[in-house]
Amino acid sequence: MKVGLLTSRAPSLMNVARDIAAVLHNMGSTPLLLDYLPPTFQLASQVEAAIVVMTASPLICKSWFLLSRDLLKAGIPSFVYATVEGKIPHHYVPRWLKKEVLFIANSKYTMKKLREVELPCHTYVHHGINLAEVEAVKQLCQEDIKNMRKYITKADEDKIVFVTVASAHKRKGLEHYANVVKKVREKTKDAVFYIYSTHKAQLYFKNIDGVRVDAEFGNKLRRDVFTAIAAGDFYVQPSLSEGFCLPVLEAAAFNKPSIHLAYEPLTEFSDPSFNIHVPWTDIVYESYSEGIDYELHMYNIQDFADAILDAVDMIRKRKSEYMDRAAKARRKAEQMDINKLYPKLIKILSRLKERIEARVA
Numbered sequence: 001m002k003v004g005l006l007t008s009r010a011p012s013l014m015n016v017a018r019d020i021a022a023v024l025h026n027m028g029s030t031p032l033l034l035d036y037l038p039p040t041f042q043l044a045s046q047v048e049a050a051i052v053v054m055t056a057s058p059l060i061c062k063s064w065f066l067l068s069r070d071l072l073k074a075g076i077p078s079f080v081y082a083t084v085e086g087k088i089p090h091h092y093v094p095r096w097l098k099k100e101v102l103f104i105a106n107s108k109y110t111m112k113k114l115r116e117v118e119l120p121c122h123t124y125v126h127h128g129i130n131l132a133e134v135e136a137v138k139q140l141c142q143e144d145i146k147n148m149r150k151y152i153t154k155a156d157e158d159k160i161v162f163v164t165v166a167s168a169h170k171r172k173g174l175e176h177y178a179n180v181v182k183k184v185r186e187k188t189k190d191a192v193f194y195i196y197s198t199h200k201a202q203l204y205f206k207n208i209d210g211v212r213v214d215a216e217f218g219n220k221l222r223r224d225v226f227t228a229i230a231a232g233d234f235y236v237q238p239s240l241s242e243g244f245c246l247p248v249l250e251a252a253a254f255n256k257p258s259i260h261l262a263y264e265p266l267t268e269f270s271d272p273s274f275n276i277h278v279p280w281t282d283i284v285y286e287s288y289s290e291g292i293d294y295e296l297h298m299y300n301i302q303d304f305a306d307a308i309l310d311a312v313d314m315i316r317k318r319k320s321e322y323m324d325r326a327a328k329a330r331r332k333a334e335q336m337d338i339n340k341l342y343p344k345l346i347k348i349l350s351r352l353k354e355r356i357e358a359r360v361a
Contacts, residue, residue, distance in 0.1 A: 002030040003349065004043055004050035006067065011218045012246060016081070016106075017053045018222075019130050023342040037063055040070040049077045049349045055243070056082040056103065056114060058092040059291025069100045077352035079103065081125070081345065084110050085171060086285065086295035097119055104348060106244045107265035116314045125271060127244045128338035134253040135167045137226040143195030144224075148231035152194045152212050159192045162259075162308060162316050163232035165225055166239065166246045167217055168200035170286065171294045176301070177238035178204040183305035184312075185210050191312050193236075196220075196228055230254045233235065233322075234276075234311050238304070240296040242266060248275070253333035255326040259307050263297045274328035278307045 003024055007017040014035060021031035032047055043050065050071050054064045064080070071078040079102040098118045105111035105124035114121040129191035137145075153159040166172040184191050185200045185208060192210045195201055199215045214228075229235060235251030237260040241300060245266050248258045252274070260266055270277070280297035287327050 004047035007053040049058035056084040085241040087293040109265035128341035161232040173238040
């Protein structure tokens with residue numbers, strides 16, 4: 001079966017689409033990966049089925065949903081593999097979207113948010129981790145990993161490295177995280193921080209020592225991002241809202257425990273037995289004029305700083321606990337390999353194809 005995979009150039013969405021394409025290839029199908037919106041008639045002549053990997057924002061992403069709808073009308077099985085980071089305002093959801101487009105969520109959380117506005121979402125399939133790609137980085141990039149660690153620590157191998165991969169979008173929480181990092185650095189110089197983001201992030205951290213900000217977000221190969229994660233001791237995700245949060249799972253694949261706020265959907269696959277969960281204190285909704293009421297989980301700066309300081313103490317005084325957490329994180333990642341999860345998406349397409357063919361017959 002020739003399957004179209006449609007998404008935007010957003011790095012997170014493209015990585016998911018690439019991984020689904022890899023699984024399709026492994027299963028004997030032919031993927032056609034496109035990072036733009038083609039005319040329906042053109043795509044219909046090229047594929048037998050399609051998956052649109054997209055944020056569930058009716059205001060901004062309506063054209064992508066229309067493509068999936070029009071493919072279905074043309075008898076080509078299609079669904080939107082969706083993520084969302086908060087509430088979808090009812091007034092942005094047209095009637096046709098509730099009846100003529102099929103959604104598959106990337107988490108229980110996303111499924112709940114889709115159903116709140118009556119969008120047809122029958123199930124969810126968690127994002128997976130491409131373990132083959134992880135193992136390739138481990139085997140082929142050892143020197144790069146060592147050099148990255150030297151770069152972050154300024155060649156002081158005794159430092160403890162905390163890595164973050166996030167855009168500078170407000171919901172990613174980097175502005176708040178800068179205050180966390182400042183508090184940690186006031187307590188200890190043992191902790192150093194690497195932030196892979198955009199130029200805006202440099203403004204947040206410009207007056208804080210012990211921080212390296214790489215402002216090439218979206219411009220590096222995935223291998224290079226994996227190299228940075230592998231160079232750290234802990235991964236830190238300061239996001240205030242997420243629809244899944246793939247970097248936490250990627251870190252687990254590299255045996256790196258994560259530190260993050262304890263909210264859904266992260267808690268669907270992240271367990272406090274291997275990751276460090278930070279409590280949140282309040283939820284605030286902000287749209288940023290983007291058509292989603294982002295569900296921002298606010299927190300006490302000291303609580304997050306204390307979690308990082310505890311991680312420092314773990315490395316220094318409780319190394320066996322760290323190693324145990326690292327091993328558990330890896331085992332969780334192995335349960336969520338793309339070749340275990342994404343075949344579910346292919347089966348959904350196949351069942352949809354059977355139903356369409358039965359109706360035609």
